Amino acid sequence: MDDVAAVAGVSRGTISRALNGGRNVSAPAMEAIRKAIQQTGYVVNQHARSLVTQRSQSVAFILSEPQGLLFEDPNFNVLLAGCTQALAAHDITLVLAIAGSKEERKRVSRFVTSGHVDGALLVSAHSGNPIMDELHDRGVPVVACGVPLGHERDLAYVAADDRDGARQMVQYLRDRGRRTIATITGPLDTPGGVQRLGGYQDVLGDQVEDRLIVTADRYTRAAGEAAMTRLLETAPDLDAVFVASDLMAAGALAALRRAGRRVPEDVAVGGFDDSAVATTVEPALTTIRQPLPRISREMVRLLLDLIDGQPPAAVILPTELVRRDSA
Amino acid sequence: MDDVAAVAGVSRGTISRALNGGRNVSAPAMEAIRKAIQQTGYVVNQHARSLVTQRSQSVAFILSEPQGLLFEDPNFNVLLAGCTQALAAHDITLVLAIAGSKEERKRVSRFVTSGHVDGALLVSAHSGNPIMDELHDRGVPVVACGVPLGHERDLAYVAADDRDGARQMVQYLRDRGRRTIATITGPLDTPGGVQRLGGYQDVLGDQVEDRLIVTADRYTRAAGEAAMTRLLETAPDLDAVFVASDLMAAGALAALRRAGRRVPEDVAVGGFDDSAVATTVEPALTTIRQPLPRISREMVRLLLDLIDGQPPAAVILPTELVRRDSA
DNA sequence: AATGAGACTGTGAGCGCTCACAGCCACGCA
DNA sequence: TGCGTGGCTGTGAGCGCTCACAGTCTCATT
Numbered sequence: 280m281d282d283v284a285a286v287a288g289v290s291r292g293t294i295s296r297a298l299n300g301g302r303n304v305s306a307p308a309m310e311a312i313r314k315a316i317q318q319t320g321y322v323v324n325q326h327a328r329s330l331v332t333q334r335s336q337s338v339a340f341i342l343s344e345p346q347g348l349l350f351e352d353p354n355f356n357v358l359l360a361g362c363t364q365a366l367a368a369h370d371i372t373l374v375l376a377i378a379g380s381k382e383e384r385k386r387v388s389r390f391v392t393s394g395h396v397d398g399a400l401l402v403s404a405h406s407g408n409p410i411m412d413e414l415h416d417r418g419v420p421v422v423a424c425g426v427p428l429g430h431e432r433d434l435a436y437v438a439a440d441d442r443d444g445a446r447q448m449v450q451y452l453r454d455r456g457r458r459t460i461a462t463i464t465g466p467l468d469t470p471g472g473v474q475r476l477g478g479y480q481d482v483l484g485d486q487v488e489d490r491l492i493v494t495a496d497r498y499t500r501a502a503g504e505a506a507m508t509r510l511l512e513t514a515p516d517l518d519a520v521f522v523a524s525d526l527m528a529a530g531a532l533a534a535l536r537r538a539g540r541r542v543p544e545d546v547a548v549g550g551f552d553d554s555a556v557a558t559t560v561e562p563a564l565t566t567i568r569q570p571l572p573r574i575s576r577e578m579v580r581l582l583l584d585l586i587d588g589q590p591p592a593a594v595i596l597p598t599e600l601v602r603r604d605s606a
Numbered sequence: 607m608d609d610v611a612a613v614a615g616v617s618r619g620t621i622s623r624a625l626n627g628g629r630n631v632s633a634p635a636m637e638a639i640r641k642a643i644q645q646t647g648y649v650v651n652q653h654a655r656s657l658v659t660q661r662s663q664s665v666a667f668i669l670s671e672p673q674g675l676l677f678e679d680p681n682f683n684v685l686l687a688g689c690t691q692a693l694a695a696h697d698i699t700l701v702l703a704i705a706g707s708k709e710e711r712k713r714v715s716r717f718v719t720s721g722h723v724d725g726a727l728l729v730s731a732h733s734g735n736p737i738m739d740e741l742h743d744r745g746v747p748v749v750a751c752g753v754p755l756g757h758e759r760d761l762a763y764v765a766a767d768d769r770d771g772a773r774q775m776v777q778y779l780r781d782r783g784r785r786t787i788a789t790i791t792g793p794l795d796t797p798g799g800v801q802r803l804g805g806y807q808d809v810l811g812d813q814v815e816d817r818l819i820v821t822a823d824r825y826t827r828a829a830g831e832a833a834m835t836r837l838l839e840t841a842p843d844l845d846a847v848f849v850a851s852d853l854m855a856a857g858a859l860a861a862l863r864r865a866g867r868r869v870p871e872d873v874a875v876g877g878f879d880d881s882a883v884a885t886t887v888e889p890a891l892t893t894i895r896q897p898l899p900r901i902s903r904e905m906v907r908l909l910l911d912l913i914d915g916q917p918p919a920a921v922i923l924p925t926e927l928v929r930r931d932s933a
Numbered sequence: 934a935a936t937g938a939g940a941c942t943g944t945g946a947g948c949g950c951t952c953a954c955a956g957c958c959a960c961g962c963a
Numbered sequence: 964t965g966c967g968t969g970g971c972t973g974t975g976a977g978c979g980c981t982c983a984c985a986g987t988c989t990c991a992t993t
Contacts, residue, residue, distance in 0.1 A: 280949065290973045295951055303971055322720040326662065327949035329653040331978045337701065353680060353882075363702050367713065372722070374664065374699045375690050386694065393649040395699070500886060529886050536888065555680075559827060559856050559883055561863065607979065617943045622981055630941055654979035658948045 280321065287315035298323060336371050338582060339396045341387060343378040343403035343410050352498065352526060353555035354571060355402070358424065361575025362400055369583065371397075384410055392417040398582045400424065404469040404498070420585035422578050426470035435591035437577040441471055441551075444567035444598030445478025448521050448549040451565075451600055453482065457519035457547055461491040463506040463531060465498050465523040475523040475551060490514050495527055503527025507534035519547040519606065525554045528564055532605070547606035562604035570596050607648065614642035625650060663698050665909060666723045668714060670705040670730035670737050679825065679853060680882035681898060682729070685751065688902025689727055696910065698724075711737055719744040725909045727751065731796040731825070747912035749905050753797035762918035764904040768798055768878075771894035771925030772805025775848050775876040778892075778927055780809065784846035784874055788818040790833040790858060792825050792850040802850040802878060817841050822854055830854025834861035846874040846933065852881045855891055859932070874933035889931035897923050 378387040398420035406428030423436040465472035490513040495502035522528035528550035550566035557564040705711040725747035733755030750763040792799035817840040822829040849855035855877035877893035884891040
């Protein structure tokens with residue numbers, strides 16, 4: 280920096296000002312500095328800057344789910360890429376933190392609360408995840424992806440309108456003439472689990488029967504397959520099923536095929552997420568699209584606001600029905 | 607730090623030593639410092655430390671592929687998670703960098719070369735990616751995932767033994783009595799493209815015919831489907847096909863089904879990667895497993911060695927045949 | 934008893950930046 | 964002429980750490 284100052288014929292202070300917005304820097308000085316920087320190949324030392332500003336210009340992307348379950352979900356990729364890019368636009372880097380096991384959670388928690396990062400994007404499906412409390416208690420700026428059950432009031436978050444998405448799908452199934460519509464829900468301690476079930480109930484009203492509802496304990500293909508198998512026992516007369524995630528729907532498809540039911544002729548299948556599997560399976564899934572790119576952008580926006588001292592906010596984004604072959 | 611020093615009754619220097627391995631620190635001092643740290647809730651300021659050590663304790667994970675093509679690959683998740691965790695064990699954080707477009711590549715290149723990170727893990731399928739040269743020229747410690755075509759000599763890398771994997775698969779197909787074995791290769795400017803084709807040729811020797819080989823321009827499901835369709839025209843008599851990636855194999859399966867060929871009865875299909883799609887499709891894919899967790903560990907090990915001043919090395923890891931239903 | 938080696942400790946400088954402050958100048962206004 | 968105002972600039976302190984160095988103290992060796 281002293282070199283640049285010497286070459287440009289100004290002081291360190293002026294360089295610093297030029298680098299940080301250029302307020303109160305004359306045009307000729309600005310130009311001389313620009314040239315000097317180019318000539319010397321100078322690049323700021325972010326560590327030195329961070330040392331005084333107490334800002335790291337980085338945020339953590341915390342994946343807090345046991346065993347990389349979430350990692351199996353192809354949607355997650357999209358979210359991660361979206362956040363990285365949205366942050367890059369602000370010259371902020373994303374550091375990835377995985378908090379699967381209890382030890383990992385502790386280490387991530389410590390990492391985030393010790394000022395290594397300016398804030399955190401939290402992806403965690405289950406309610407009661409202690410990391411939410413830990414981060415919130417320590418005053419770390421956090422925005423969650425999906426409604427943070429148990430922290431709706433005090434944590435910023437952005438979520439897709441799960442409930443409405445479910446309504447759209449079930450409505451669609453009914454409009455196509457399906458009469459006995461079952462559902463496979465996600466775990467009921469996750470927002471996707473309760474909300475999508477809620478939407479199902481909204482549409483069906485008093486037509487809902489317990490035997491038509493099966494809850495999977497995780498959002499995996501295997502869990503979906505098991506749930507569908509169970510459903511075929513409790514409700515062999517079903518002619519449609521709304522599955523709360525595409526991955527589970529892929530499993531349901533396999534179970535149906537094994538049972539000799541044709542999709543969509545005998546049983547219509549509706550998924551949720553519009554993840555990559557939706558077009559990989561046969562038949563391709565009719566599903567509900569979450570606006571993932573927008574979700575990531577909003578998450579980043581909220582987080583930057585939070586870091587900027589603004590109060591936590593929540594954003595709910597609309598979902599959209601995608602018609603393919605399974606319904 | 608001064609607080610800790612005061613409480614523990616020692617000097618800053620001793621604290622620093624205690625924090626960095628504890629050499630030349632007496633047991634009582636060590637203990638006093640431990641207590642003082644706990645009492646004061648002290649955490650080191652990584653920025654201050656980095657400022658003097660010139661080490662950031664972080665590495666970049668560079669995803670350099672246009673349009674998030676690689677991102678579509680479920681394998682990528684596993685690699686990313688593996689690297690994050692392997693690094694965490696060394697108290698090093700992973701920062702994610704996406705260099706899809708040309709501008710992004712420039713920005714990532716600048717970011718990495720300006721000392722924000724101590725090194726980089728590079729995931730890029732195509733040869734001739736300028737980022738390889740840029741990073742190598744600037745002397746940044748880099749280890750690539752997969753053979754870095756054009757930089758085999760000067761860049762560290764770890765790769766699966768693609769060629770041998772392909773051999774295993776083709777050999778297996780032949781052992782099962784298949785006579786007319788075709789192949790769908792990946793792009794020939796990628797290591798997976800050339801090596802897996804090489805393995806195919808190794809086994810088939812002079813039985814290879816041009817009409818049995820089709821090259822896809824990308825590793826996607828759609829490209830696999832298109833390639834299979836083409837193959838059914840040039841070689842309608844085929845009774846097996848080795849597809850250079852699971853994602854493409856999923857596409858090939860769809861094309862075969864559309865053409866009325868049964869898998870595996872009429873046509874046996876062999877994939878490559880053992881990625882998540884392998885068990886999602888019907889029938890489940892017989893494929894070649896890449897030891898992804900081990901690949902990530904090795905990448906991290908090589909990178910740390912490199913940062914430590916050691917010369918670049920290459921590691922080739924064995925692959926393994928996974929038998930399922932498609933062959 | 935003198936000496937040297939080795940373990941341990943404190944001190945000061947400095948990593949590269951920002952920020953508050955004070956100083957300078959030119960200008961407009963009374 | 965005097966004074967205030969605002970744009971621009973340089974200066975010094977300090978962010979929180981590490982590292983080299985110089986010192987102290989202990990103990991075995993001569």
